[in-house]
Amino acid sequence: MKDYAYYPGCSLKGNAKHYEESILPVFKELGFALEELEDWNCCGATAYFAVDDRMAAAICGRNLALAEKEGKDILAPCAGCYLTLRKSNQYLANGSEEAQKILAVLKDVDCEYHGQVKVKHPLEVLIQDVGLKTIQAKVQNPLVGLKVACYYGCQLVRPFTEFDDPDYPVTLDQVMAAIGATPVEYSAKTKCCGGSLTGTIEEVGTQLNYVLLKEAKRKEADVIVTICPLCQFNLEIIQNKVAHKFKEKFDIPVLYFSQLMGLAFGLNKYELGFKRSIIPLSPLWEKIQRGG
Amino acid sequence: MEIQRKIKFEGELSRDFLDEIKEMSHCDEIDRCIQCGTCSSSCPMAIYMDYPPRKIIAFVKNGFREEALKSFTIWLCSSCYTCQVRCPAKIKITDVMYALKRKAIQEKVYPGQFTIPVLAREMYRMIAKNGRSSELWLILNLYLKSWNPLGLMKMAPTGISLLKTGRMSFKKEKIKNTSQLQKILKAVKEDGQ
Known part of the structure; x- marks a missing residue:
């Protein structure tokens, strides 16, 4: 290798x-x-x-x-x-x-x-080169009781589909389960967030992300986990606009899978970029401390 | 109301269109489309489109050049590739959409209200100059060049929280060997002419 x-x-x-x-x-x-x-x-x-x-x-x-x-x-x-x-x-x-x-x-x-x-992609390497057992063995603080909605978006699983399914991928759910979290049945996991269209055609972007947020809320997810910068950006930034347009407040944190992995591995919480979250994370910390 | 013929005569169709798009998209399978509609029903953007993807493929297959190139559809495609992985005829639909976007830019027939060609152009310029894109400058250019100061104002609160969390800066990212990159771009451009 x-x-x-x-x-x-x-x-x-x-x-x-x-x-x-x-x-x-x-x-x-x-x-x-x-x-x-x-x-x-x-x-x-x-x-x-x-x-x-x-x-x-x-x-x-x-x-x-x-x-x-x-x-x-x-x-x-x-x-x-x-x-x-x-x-x-x-x-x-x-x-x-x-x-x-x-x-x-x-x-x-x-x-x-x-x-x-x-x-x-790092997720591909985690599955193909590292393996779930090794990930599990590294866990110091399992994220017990934390409900995560694993969002894959589009371009990781399509059109190149060698390491996971293009419609209903599971590898991110497996990694999250390996670090002790509970993946919810997130049926919108590969529905598009609109990509750069959120910047160019606002109406379309807001609607698409609303669907994603609503589904995460319906499944009572504490956090949406992403593997892509643009998905993360859209889902987080749009919550303000969605609250305004659809009169519905979400405040669901949108984090990278690597941030939660670092947390579970017992790495320094203050060096994993959590301070860059625009959505407040305090409910999340409480939940993790309580153990679900 | 002006009475107009709604159907094109065969002589008005563009005979070369299919072959042009086949070549540009590197997709030979376009004319294997069976019009099943899997693409349209898979498309998250279809509800906003003037023609769903199935019709666009039919336009390309049958030489409806203006209809395809002037459609909103090609600019609404978000490159999610759902249609492409599901197509039973293995048509690379997303790549066909890309080819149509390029063609529409070349022939300058894209609908004016879309800022996507502006974004594409600004990004292109930025990369040609610095080798990397700096998000803040890209967004600023996008709103200014598409004459949308109101949109920029609306973005301000987001911009402030991004600046506060250190996720956006005024620094311009640049690679060391810009001359090498520019040589590549120049040579490829000349090759294409």
């Missing part, structure tokens, strides 16, 4: 700082010394593919080449980066004339790429 180069992407350096602050110590605890991919560039996200797919594949090709030079695979915690890098990897390997041209361009600027890099 190759080592992983950590590819934060722009979000984990911006609004999703708490994802970075929790994923790194958790993976360190599990024996992965993650080093940031040297001089990585933005993956282009969904926007770039809408403008020019060749450009999108080329800028991702630079990242893939950088990782190949380091002899590593890529670990991408952002579902958007994960999908875009994987898509570009596939594009560059499809043997088409366009792909050949892009590879030649990369070679010309000392970024030769031979298709040797795999792109993985």
Whole structure:
């Protein structure tokens, strides 16, 4: 097994700082010394593919080449980066004339790429490389009685579907159960949060997130757990607008799975980015202290 | 009310459209569509669309160029890929939507009220210049370039809580080797022309 180069992407350096602050110590605890991919560039996200797919594949090709030079695979915690890098990897390997041209361009600027890099998401690594037993063994403070709604969103489980089901994935639920929490039957787990549409067409974004929040509330979840920066952002930020528009207050914390894992592993609670939550977390702390 | 013909004559259809989109989307299966509607019923955005995804595929298959390119549908697709993984004919519907967006931008026929092409363009410029995107600047540019100061005002409380929690900053992220990235972009652009 190759080592992983950590590819934060722009979000984990911006609004999703708490994802970075929790994923790194958790993976360190599990024996992965993650080093940031040297001089990585933005993956282009969904926007770039809408403008020019060749450009999108080329800028991702630079990242893939950088990782190949380091002899590593890529670990991408952002579902958007994960999908875009994987898509570009596939594009560059499809043997088409366009792909050949892009590879030649990369070679010309000392970024030769031979298709040797795999792109993985931390959840995928937890399931495939680490295993639930090892995770369980690391738990110091099981999150007994904490009801979690595991939200997978879209781009981690679709269209690449090798490690979990595209419609009803279960691996995040399994990880949460391994750290002692109780996953609720969250039937909206792969329903779209709207992605960047929450910023561009407000009406649509508010409605979609309302459905997700309502379902979490109906299942009496204490917290929504996410694996993607944009999902986390949307579900948290939108609660204000939803309260205004639908006259319904939620105040459901939206946290990264790695934050809860760190907590269960007994890592320093103050260094897992909880202070970055906009929704107050005090009910959550009370619940955890009470043990459900 | 003006009386207009609602049906297109065959001669008015765009014969090359299917092949263009097939090539752009790297999806050869478009004309295997059986119009089952699985895509439309899976789509979380379908309720907002002027034409559901099934009709868009039919437009592409049959050469209704303007109808497809001027539709709201392609800009409402959020890339959730639900239709794509469910399609029994294995049509990469999300990729087809991407191809249609690119085509609409190229032919400058997208509906004016959508800021999505603006977001795409601003992000593109930012990456070409700095190699990374800085969220705050991206959002500021998006609202300013789409002439929506009111939207920006409404975002202010959110912005403040993000600044307070250290999740947003005015710092511009930049990579070291911007010249390498710019060379790549330039060469790929020239190749495409």
